[in-house]
Amino acid sequence: MDYIANEHRYETMDYRRCGRSGILLPAISLGLWHNFGNITPFGQQQQILRTAFDCGITHFDLANNYGPPYGEAERNFGIHMDRDWRPYRDQLIISTKAGYDMWPGPYGDHGSRKYLIASLDQSLKRMHLDYVDIFYHHRPDPDTPLEETCRALDQIVRSGKALYVGISNYQPEQAREAIRILRDLGTPCLIHQPSYSLLNRWIEQGLTDVLREEQVGCICFAPLQNGMLTGKYLHGLPADSRVAHDPRYLKPERALNEEILAKVAALNGIAQARGQKLSQMALQWVLRDPVVTSALIGASKPEQIIENVEAVHGAPFTREELDRIDAIVGK
Numbered sequence: 001m002d003y004i005a006n007e008h009r010y011e012t013m014d015y016r017r018c019g020r021s022g023i024l025l026p027a028i029s030l031g032l033w034h035n036f037g038n039i040t041p042f043g044q045q046q047q048i049l050r051t052a053f054d055c056g057i058t059h060f061d062l063a064n065n066y067g068p069p070y071g072e073a074e075r076n077f078g079i080h081m082d083r084d085w086r087p088y089r090d091q092l093i094i095s096t097k098a099g100y101d102m103w104p105g106p107y108g109d110h111g112s113r114k115y116l117i118a119s120l121d122q123s124l125k126r127m128h129l130d131y132v133d134i135f136y137h138h139r140p141d142p143d144t145p146l147e148e149t150c151r152a153l154d155q156i157v158r159s160g161k162a163l164y165v166g167i168s169n170y171q172p173e174q175a176r177e178a179i180r181i182l183r184d185l186g187t188p189c190l191i192h193q194p195s196y197s198l199l200n201r202w203i204e205q206g207l208t209d210v211l212r213e214e215q216v217g218c219i220c221f222a223p224l225q226n227g228m229l230t231g232k233y234l235h236g237l238p239a240d241s242r243v244a245h246d247p248r249y250l251k252p253e254r255a256l257n258e259e260i261l262a263k264v265a266a267l268n269g270i271a272q273a274r275g276q277k278l279s280q281m282a283l284q285w286v287l288r289d290p291v292v293t294s295a296l297i298g299a300s301k302p303e304q305i306i307e308n309v310e311a312v313h314g315a316p317f318t319r320e321e322l323d324r325i326d327a328i329v330g331k
């Protein structure tokens with residue numbers, strides 16, 4: 001059936017300015033790393049995307065190697081694009097990335113101009129798009145001069161194949177340098193995409209200061225720590241969880257680690273006292289600092305999205321709650 005978007009979709013989501021730019025991103029964005037490859041039924045993928053947009057999520061995040069197999073999430077997204085999203089293209093921010101291994105040989109990985117430009121051309125073909133809104137260098141490459149990577153990003157914007165560029169997984173000083181080079185080239189860095197969650201606070205050690213000073217946006221990936229911060233592993237291993245159905249990256253020994261589970265249980269107590277789900281509190285927590293533009297979640301079911309977007313309506317944290325959270329997870 002043809003998709004018609006919920007006409008009230010913009011009424012409940014919070015949109016936050018991305019650094020010093022003209023772009024607003026939804027407080028919650030959706031990533032297609034998991035659940036859009038060849039192990040997830042197409043109809044389920046479609047429902048996840050439709051539900052997200054109906055809830056006001058205007059940003060879908062991909063990468064060349066999302067699958068499985070590599071490229072499959074973009075390939076599927078191309079079909080979704082043709083079926084559902086063409087009429088809404090101008091209401092969407094679609095991103096992709098290159099930086100990890102994608103094809104064999106010396107030109108399918110890292111940060112060369114050769115790789116980035118060829119990879120984006122392939123991504124656009126798979127997604128049936130003329131351009132993406134944001135193209136990222138997916139991870140720093142210690143062996144390619146940063147100038148070369150940044151010049152490739154600049155060329156990509158000038159060629160019209162991306163409207164904006166970003167960096168991902170860069171450490172604070174690498175990020176500052178890339179931001180400076182891109183600014184000098186006349187293509188400002190729109191956004192940084194680092195990992196960040198209650199169980200992973202590395203960006204507070206310098207990166208958030210850099211992004212604040214440079215007025216660059218920040219979209220945090222895995223804010224639910226791959227699902228661990230939903231509390232779903234507190235009572236064993238659910239059959240429909242990521243660990244059970246797609247354990248490529250989240251292994252049982254990590255999800256069921258007793259030390260982590262004790263922290264999750266304590267956090268869950270705070271969320272319950274606040275009258276919200278742990279997932280909602282975890283998302284609200286990463287968004288507490290305005291330097292964070294958006295929390296980039298994954299979802300295996302539409303209901304998870306409906307639950308998660310409620311995070312934007314949570315009561316503000318009290319000082320006491322924040323102190324209790326710090327005491328549980330450490331600073």
Ligand SMILES: NC(=O)c1ccc[n+]([C@@H]2O[C@H](COP(=O)([O-])OP(=O)(O)OC[C@H]3O[C@@H](n4cnc5c(N)ncnc54)[C@H](OP(=O)(O)O)[C@@H]3O)[C@@H](O)[C@H]2O)c1
Nearest residue numbers: 031032033221222224225226227241242297298299300304
């Ligand atoms: N730049 C990078 O290097 C990089 C790296 C990793 C990810 N990313 C981006 O970040 C996105 C999100 O990563 P992620 O999927 O690991 O993030 P996440 O939001 O931490 O975890 C998402 C997973 O948690 C579970 N979940 C979500 N909401 C739930 C709820 N309300 N109740 C119960 N379970 C819930 C689902 O897994 P199950 O239901 O299957 O258990 C879902 O797939 C990716 O899609 C990608 O776009 C970027």
